[in-house]
Amino acid sequence: MVFGHKIVLDEVIRQDELDFIKAINDVSKGEIPEDTKNLILRLQRPLPPGDDPIRLCGRNFDCDIFNACKLMEMNGVSKCYQSIDEDVNKLCSKMRVPKLLHLKIGCPIMLVKNISSAPVNGLQGKVVAMKEDSMTIDFENDLVQLGKETCTVYSSIDKKIVATRHQIPLILSFSITILKAQG
Template sequence: MEMDGVSKCYQSIDEDVNKLCSKMCVPKLLHLKIGCLVMLVKNISSALVNGLQGKVVAIKAYSVTVDFENDLVHIDIKIVAIRHQIPLILSFSITIHKAQGLTLDRVEVDASNIFSPG
């Protein structure tokens, strides 16, 4: 999906590069634009939970402001294991495997090809 505007890239700071970093759901490079849909991938509070979706409304050098259902939340870079990164991923679409264990208020499921022979 093409979006207007300038993209901002947030690069993680990895203190100890090992297999743990490669398996993290928080990307090493996070490309964001104002207006893009994102998903929180870490529980921050009882209201800000893993799987909550929002829209980016402001981008700064080391933080992002996200509108989570009309609640503006300013998210700073957080420590996730040994990777320093903003705990967001793009969420225009996700796989069913990625959705397991998430709290989702709204979903649209394409189940047209869910069955296979055998």
């Protein structure tokens, strides 16, 4: 079914630079006046040398495809970490912690669960070592050993946990969703 309405959002929540807001609105309407063009040109600059920039996608599916392709392009041997699921049902497929986690040394990752007080959800790093059931991640020169954690889906209707997954709470982060990038 096609959604036959056009919705225009008119409240800006996380941005207070009026010139930038105007430029985004102009681009979304397909109108590029001279002041918007000049602003965009002023913001244009070469990327710094080193790591590739993170690609932003609108859907997790698009991120998953891009991340898998980038991982295959990397040199080295891939290791797969398989989750242990309990009460498996369709809700497990909705978990952001993957059933199968394919990684290589040096690949960029993002933590998708808070771990105690230090590593937090959204923290990005690189895989520096892999063992059978754990790995070492470099979070900006802070080496952290990670193993499988328990992630759950809670049903507010049934008032109970309806799915459990034991997995290392990481995703590849060559690409992330726009929503995840916003924090």
